[in-house]
Amino acid sequence: xxxxxxxxxxxxxxxxxxxxxxxxxxxxxxxxxxxxxxxxxxxxxxxxxxxxxxxxxxxxxxxxxxxxxxxxxxxxxxxxxxxxxxxxxxxxxxxxxxxxxxxxxxxxxxxxxxxxxxxxxxxxxxxxxxxxxxxxxxxxxxxxxxxxxxxxxxxxxxxxxxxxxxxxxxxxxxxxxxxxxxxxxxxxxxxxxxxxxxxxxxxxxxxxxxxxxxxxxxxxxxxxxxxxxxxxxxxxxxxxxxxxxxxxxxxxxxxxxxxxxxxxxxxxxxxxxxxxxxxxxxxxxxxxx
Amino acid sequence: xxxxxxxxxxxxxxxxxxxxxxxxxxxxxxxxxxxxxxxxxxxxxxxxxxxxxxxxxxxxxxxxxxxxxxxxxxxxxxxxxxxxxxxxxxxxxxxxxxxxxxxxxxxxxxxxxxxxxxxxxxxxxxxxxxxxxxxxxxxxxxxxxxxxxxxxxxxxxxxxxxxxxxxxxxxxxxxxxxxxxxxxxxxxxxxxxxxxxxxxxxxxxxxxxxxxxxxxxxxxxxxxxxxxxxxxxxxxxxxxxxxxxxxxxxxxxxxxxxxxxxxxxxxxxxxxxxxxxxxxxxxxxxxxxxxxxxxxxxxxxxxxxxxxxxxx
Numbered sequence: 001x002x003x004x005x006x007x008x009x010x011x012x013x014x015x016x017x018x019x020x021x022x023x024x025x026x027x028x029x030x031x032x033x034x035x036x037x038x039x040x041x042x043x044x045x046x047x048x049x050x051x052x053x054x055x056x057x058x059x060x061x062x063x064x065x066x067x068x069x070x071x072x073x074x075x076x077x078x079x080x081x082x083x084x085x086x087x088x089x090x091x092x093x094x095x096x097x098x099x100x101x102x103x104x105x106x107x108x109x110x111x112x113x114x115x116x117x118x119x120x121x122x123x124x125x126x127x128x129x130x131x132x133x134x135x136x137x138x139x140x141x142x143x144x145x146x147x148x149x150x151x152x153x154x155x156x157x158x159x160x161x162x163x164x165x166x167x168x169x170x171x172x173x174x175x176x177x178x179x180x181x182x183x184x185x186x187x188x189x190x191x192x193x194x195x196x197x198x199x200x201x202x203x204x205x206x207x208x209x210x211x212x213x214x215x216x217x218x219x220x221x222x223x224x225x226x227x228x229x230x231x232x233x234x235x236x237x238x239x240x241x242x243x244x245x246x247x248x249x250x251x252x253x254x255x256x257x258x259x260x261x262x263x264x265x266x267x268x269x270x271x272x273x274x275x276x277x278x279x280x281x282x283x284x285x286x287x288x289x
Numbered sequence: 290x291x292x293x294x295x296x297x298x299x300x301x302x303x304x305x306x307x308x309x310x311x312x313x314x315x316x317x318x319x320x321x322x323x324x325x326x327x328x329x330x331x332x333x334x335x336x337x338x339x340x341x342x343x344x345x346x347x348x349x350x351x352x353x354x355x356x357x358x359x360x361x362x363x364x365x366x367x368x369x370x371x372x373x374x375x376x377x378x379x380x381x382x383x384x385x386x387x388x389x390x391x392x393x394x395x396x397x398x399x400x401x402x403x404x405x406x407x408x409x410x411x412x413x414x415x416x417x418x419x420x421x422x423x424x425x426x427x428x429x430x431x432x433x434x435x436x437x438x439x440x441x442x443x444x445x446x447x448x449x450x451x452x453x454x455x456x457x458x459x460x461x462x463x464x465x466x467x468x469x470x471x472x473x474x475x476x477x478x479x480x481x482x483x484x485x486x487x488x489x490x491x492x493x494x495x496x497x498x499x500x501x502x503x504x505x506x507x508x509x510x511x512x513x514x515x516x517x518x519x520x521x522x523x524x525x526x527x528x529x530x531x532x533x534x535x536x537x538x539x540x541x542x543x544x545x546x547x548x549x550x551x552x553x554x555x556x557x558x559x560x561x562x563x564x565x566x567x568x569x570x571x572x573x574x575x576x577x578x579x580x581x582x583x584x585x586x587x588x589x590x591x592x593x594x595x596x597x598x599x600x601x
Binding site for chain 1: 341387390391393394395397398399402403405406409413526529533560562563564565566568569570572573576577580
C-alpha cells in the first residue's frame with residue numbers, strides 16, 4: 001500500500017509541481033503572486049473543450065492551439081491588468097489577481113453555469129499492472145510531462161540568452177532597462193509562459209477531474225503550499241515541494257484519515273511558516289533598517 | 290453644516306429608518322450594518338496597524354459559532370454575546386503571537402490558512418457545530434418579547450454596533466491607536482521611541498478579534514442558520530473588498546463599502562456568474578483608480594469627513 005500511495009502521490013504531486021512552477025515563474029519575474037493562476041489552468045482546459053466541441057478540431061490540434069491562446073491571454077492579462085498598477089504595493093497587485101480570478105470564474109460560470117463537462121483523455125489506454133501496483137496512463141503522462149517541462153525550464157533559464165535576460169530583469173528591472181532590455185515585453189512574455197504552462201496542466205488534468213469553473217481555485221491552494229514548502233521564488237523548490245506535498249497528502253490520507261487530505265495543504269503552510277518560513281530551499285528574509 | 294447638527298440629523302434619520310422600509314429591505318440594511326462592523330474590525334489590523342492579516346474570516350466565524358453553540362447550550366442571546374466577542378479576542382491572541390515572526394505575504398498566507406483550518410474544524414466538529422448542515426440560531430428576546438421582525442433586530446444591531454464602534458473610536462485616539470499607526474509607518478522608529486511593537490501588534494489582533502467576533506455573533510443572529518461555507522474564502526474576499534472599496538483606515542468608509550457590496554449581490558441573485566463579474570470589476574476599478582477607496586475620494590471634497598490618522 002505504501003508504494004501505491006507513493007505512486008499516486010507522485011502523480012498528484014506532478015500537478016501541484018507544475019502549477020507551483022507557473023506561479024513561481026511569475027513571482028520571480030514580476031514579484032507578483034498570481035492568485036489567478038488556477039484560472040489559467042481552468043481556461044486552458046475550457047479552450048480545448050470549446051475547440052473540440054464547437055469547432056470540431058481534433059485533440060492533437062486543439063491542445064497546441066489552446067496553449068498558444070493561453071500564452072496570449074497571459075500577455076494580455078499582464079498588459080491590461082498588471083502593468084497599469086505595477087508600482088503599487090504588493091497587496092494591491094495580489095488583490096488584482098484575486099479579482100481577475102473571480103472575473104474569469106464568473107465568465108466561465110456565465111457560459112457553463114453549474115454543468116460539469118467531460119473532457120476526452122489524451123490517451124485512452126487501460127491501466128497497467130506492475131506487480132501489486134496499478135498505474136494509469138494518465139499518471140505516467142503527468143509525471144513525464146512534468147519532468148520534461150521542468151527540464152525545459154531549467155535549461156531555458158540557465159543556458160539560453162533569453163533566460164539570462166530573465167534573470168537580469170527580475171533581479172533589477174531598472175538595471176536591465178538601462179542596458180537595453182525591454183522589461184515590459186519581458187514581463188508580458190513571462191506571464192504568457194506561465195499562462196501557457198497553467199493551460200498545459202489544465203489540459204492534462206481535465207480528463208480526470210472534469211471541467212467546471214471552480215476547478216482551478218480548488219487546486220490553487222495546493223500549489224501555494226508547494227511553493228511555501230519549497231521556498232518562495234525557488235523554481236526547483238516549487239517542483240520538489242509539489243511532489244513532496246502530493247506524496248505526503250496521500251500518505252496522510254491513507255494512514256491517518258481521508259478527512260486530512262482536504263486540509264493537508266493548510267497544515268503544511270502553517271507548520272512551514274511557523275517553523276521555517278523560507279521553506280526547504282529558500283533563503284531567510286533579512287530586513288535591514 | 291456644523292458638525293453637531295449633522296450628527297443630530299444623522300441620529301434622527303437612523304432612528305426613524307425602519308418606518309421607511311419593508312422587512313426585506315430592512316434585512317439588507319441590517320446585513321450592511323453587520324458587514325460594516327466586521328470591516329471596522331478588519332480595518333484595525335489591515336488599515337491602522339498596516340499588517341496583511343487575513344484572519345478576519347476566522348474571527349467572524351468563531352464569533353458566530355461561539356454564539357450559536359452557547360445559545361444552543363441554553364444561554365440567552367445577551368449572555369452569549371460578550372463571550373462570543375471574547376472568543377474572537379482569544380483567537381486574535383492565538384493569531385497575533387505567531388504574527389510577530391512573519392512579515393508581508395507570509396503573514397497573509399498563514400492567516401488565510403488559519404481561516405480555512407477553522408472552517409475544516411466547523412465541518413468536522415459535528416458534535417458542537419452540526420457540521421455542514423449548519424447550526425440554527427434562535428431569535429433573541431428582550432425579556433419575554435421575541436425580537437422577530439427585522440426592524441426590532443435593526444435597533445439591536447444598531448445599538449451593539451454603535452457601542453462597539455464608539456469603543457473603537459476611542460481606542461484609535463488613545464495611545465494604543467497612535468502606537469499602531471506609528472508601527473505601521475516605521476516599526477523601527479516606533480520601537481526607538483519606546484513603543485514596544487510586540488505588545489501593540491498583539492493588542493491590535495485581540496481588538497480586531499473582539500470586534501469581528503461581535504460582528505460574527507450579530508451575523509449569526511441575523512441569518513438564523515450558520516454553515517461552514519459562509520466563513521470561507523468568499524467571505525474573506527467580500528470583507529476585503531468592503532474595506533478596500535470603502536477605504537482602508539476609515540470607519541465610515543467601511544459602512545459605505547458594506548452598503549455597496551451587500552446591496553449588489555442581492556440585486557444580482559438570479560444571474561449565475563454576473564455577481565462575480567460585477568464584483569470583480571468593481572474591485573479592479575477601485576484597485577486601479579481609487580486605492581484610497583470611496584472614503585478617500587469623498588474626503589477630498591468634504592473636509593468634515595476627513596479622519597485623522599488616515600492611511601498615508
